Amino acid sequence: MSNIHPSAVIEEGARIDPSVRIGPFCVVGAGVTLKAGVELKSHVVVTGETEIGEETVVFSFAVIGEIPQDLKFKGEASRLVIGKRNRIREHATMNCGTEGGGGLTRIGDDGLFMAGCHIAHDAIIGDRVIVVNSAAVAGHCVLEDDVIVGGLSGIHQFVRIGQGAIIGAVTMVTNDVIPYGLVQAPRGHLDGLNLVGLKRRGVARSDITALRAAFQMLAQGEGTFHDRARRLGEETESDYVRQIVAFVMADTGRHFLTPK
Structure with missing residues (x-):
């Protein structure tokens, strides 16, 4: 047949x-x-x-x-x-x-x-x-490995979304999203880390702790977003944090979603 x-x-x-x-x-x-x-x-x-x-x-x-x-x-x-x-x-x-x-x-x-x-x-x-x-x-657009885009969401042209990031439902994403980021709200903003995804992939607790500390520095540290990322790269020993730093420091000329 x-x-x-x-x-x-x-x-x-x-x-x-x-x-x-x-x-x-x-x-x-x-x-x-x-x-x-x-x-x-x-x-x-x-x-x-x-x-x-x-x-x-x-x-x-x-x-x-x-x-x-x-x-x-x-x-x-x-x-x-x-x-x-x-x-x-x-x-x-x-x-x-x-x-x-x-x-x-x-x-x-x-x-x-x-x-x-x-x-x-x-x-x-x-x-x-x-x-x-x-x-x-x-x-x-560039969506790296393990990204999830929620229902009814829109990703603006030329946006990059880093590995392991998650975009909530009914969310508009107009700027780049760091690896392992969590984005939500109708006009999307960076609302934290995709902790559920990290745990499901078996990421070590020490790396998750390092990522949480890195997020706090990116959200609240002194200087520009790129300045904070550069300092992170100098201080961290976590490969996951280094991945975020490399993503931010890539010279694309685009802005990033940042925490409110």
Whole structure:
């Protein structure tokens, strides 16, 4: 029995591993690559120069690899690369890149992209990222590994969110978020650390204590945010704190969400 439903439309040129399963009324474009174990449920559209990695499952009515929602896009070559073992739920959308962003949107491994969420052009998404229902990640954003974006939240274009950070539901994020940060409120502000996530990942108590002290220095210390981070880098022995320092000191020209 074929793994491809007879009602599916597969354009000539699509590269499909024999183990791929494609359900009713799916459309797969000529530039698409589907690797081993991929499954498309019914009514999925995969188009453009899109690669979907091993064992990723795409649920009904998702649209993957369409052109960017960017008026500057003029049809230039661009790609979407999705890693392994992702779960992309109903009505999710992911767009290819643009020339201005390097022509590539990249999704890591083991992510969960819930119903109705959107990943825009040129976004770079790490491993084990969760984007909850109806959240939107705008163009050129970077979400590092283990980030969680709450439902109905919006991430402004070019924002970076550091590893292990969590964004609460119905939150607008307009500036960069430090690794392991906790952001909430309608106009998001840095409200603490993602302590639950740190404990679930088995981070040592000594490192959590160091992170708490680092957060207090960033929140209340003297000088600018960058000055405080620089002093942290000189004083800390925690690799987790050093990760925050490196993130802050990266010369991106962007502002950071800070505690109130």
